[in-house]
Amino acid sequence: MGADFTLDYAYHLLARHGICNSDSTDETLEKSDIRCFVMDNSGFIVIHADFRKPDSSCDNNSSHFSHKNVENVHITGKEDLFPVAESLIRTGRLKRQACLNFQVAKYQHYWQVDAAQVARGVDEAVGACHRYQLLPVDNSNVFVGILHSRKDCSESTPIPPASDPTCLSCPRASTAAARHCTSTRPQACECPCVSPANFGRCQNHYIRPE
Numbered sequence: 001m002g003a004d005f006t007l008d009y010a011y012h013l014l015a016r017h018g019i020c021n022s023d024s025t026d027e028t029l030e031k032s033d034i035r036c037f038v039m040d041n042s043g044f045i046v047i048h049a050d051f052r053k054p055d056s057s058c059d060n061n062s063s064h065f066s067h068k069n070v071e072n073v074h075i076t077g078k079e080d081l082f083p084v085a086e087s088l089i090r091t092g093r094l095k096r097q098a099c100l101n102f103q104v105a106k107y108q109h110y111w112q113v114d115a116a117q118v119a120r121g122v123d124e125a126v127g128a129c130h131r132y133q134l135l136p137v138d139n140s141n142v143f144v145g146i147l148h149s150r151k152d153c154s155e156s157t158p159i160p161p162a163s164d165p166t167c168l169s170c171p172r173a174s175t176a177a178a179r180h181c182t183s184t185r186p187q188a189c190e191c192p193c194v195s196p197a198n199f200g201r202c203q204n205h206y207i208r209p210e
Contacts, residue, residue, distance in 0.1 A: 007047070007052060008052050010047050011051065011052055015036060019034055019146060020034065032149055032151060033148075034146065036049075036145070036146050037147075038145070039134075040141050040142050041113040041115070041143075042111055042112060043075045043076060043094055044073065045074065045081075048078070051073075072191075074192060076167050076168075077167070077168070079169060080147075083149075084126070084147055086167055087124060090187070091117075091124075093117045093122065094113055095113075095114055096109060096186045098110075098184070098208065101194075104194075105197045105199075106194040106196060107184070107194060108194055109181055109184065109193050113143070121133065121134060121136065128153060129149055129150050129153035132145060132146060132147045133145065166189060167189040168182065168190045168191075170191035181194065181195045
């Protein structure tokens, strides 16, 4: 049995409960900006408040939603969720993987949540200004995320050590096959992308990216 929901209704279901409810009397809402979202086990955003915004290219009276605003949106490229992405990568909860596409001779770089590390949920501070929770949804491949950003904090985003990942914005609605990686390092925080697959003739096999 399956069911279809509009994006607006799906976010309504998320926002009506607990701290995600903007009408809540929880004192936490008075001190923090709260962002609630749903992410799948590859790091793609399934539900987000921004998905409810109509396409700006449509006329003002239109309620149409553009696919470019909701498709291929990855947590490593969603600026308001950078603190979450950077923390997940830094702690090894979100890991970068690569597989070789022989047809086009390119490595496809993608992300995978380490299920064992998040099985009981995550509740972690990020710098001085942010704290987030990530909760697995039973019998599914998605997680509910809640990001708290302190209103009285002087930092707009945490400043991680130089060795930690710093996320890069990625083009909207571009697929991984159309994006070329700026780095192939395992902790490079960028959206799914591709890099050239170089064949080592002496080794007689493709050389994996560093």
